[in-house]
Amino acid sequence: MTGTGIRYVRGDATAPAGGGAKVVAHVCNDVGGWGRGFVLALSRRWPQPEAAYRRWHRERARNDFGLGAVQYVRVEPDLWVANMVGQRGIRTGGKGVPVRYEAIDAALDALSGRAAELGASVHMPRIGCGLAGGRWERVEPLVAARLAARGVPVTVYDVDGPGG
Template sequence: MSGIAYVRGDATMPLGKGVKIIAHVSNDLGGWGKGFVLAVSRRWPEPEVAYRAWHRDRAHNDFGLGAAQFVQVGPYTWVANLIGQRGIRTGSKGAPVRYEAIDSALARLADKALELGASVHMPRIGCGLAGGTWSRVEPLIAERLVRRGIAVTVYDHGD
């Protein structure tokens, strides 16, 4: 048992009460335009604006693999932009997913969730366009978040 709750639904409409952080994985190129981020942008413009500004000013901030950016989109709702993929295409170096970067970003997410007293909500991060496998991502979530007492809900889109 991983301690992760799995539900059918849309992670941009997180279930439950209290403060919630919606987490997703982004690339290190500043690209925002495919996958789960489109659903995020349909609900809130702020995470994309913040991510693009973070990338644009990367010479003067912590933007890069393993970094995390937290954008408040409502009184009790935040979006976590986690940098966990190198580039956007599968090539000679394999899929864009970088598990060690997801792990580092999840550690930052855990600190923020504990600071806010928040639960964490996400799709199967790193497993869509990033090309990762859930069997490698799920243990990172269990170790970084669940083990620290943070409630995690993973949303599988119902068709």
């Protein structure tokens, strides 16, 4: 546990530890792509988050899909996956990295309310810091302020092995 109130562990965020209701939170892009990074681990464990995300994107003209939005997908009786739209596109290029910190902040703000309603703890990898190209030094304060400071228990998972 750091001074932020966030607990760090080695392990798999798709197998969250502890009892009670849990939400596995992760960052998605705003172009409907699902095929690299943490989402592959989610899809190996449950088909519902990918199917829901693809439908949410496909029907975006009629829903809230967009940067900062969150979709909650129940995958087990006391377990949800939060698909948080926090990156613009999927490529790093002339316009910089895909991560959008303001969108992650908005999504975490929404997640804090939902986690409180459910009485749930939140579990995540270092969101926005893999393929999205973000820096944990920028994301951690958002997680601390929006979740941990509001009394939502947060566990961040670092995978074992190279590049983890």
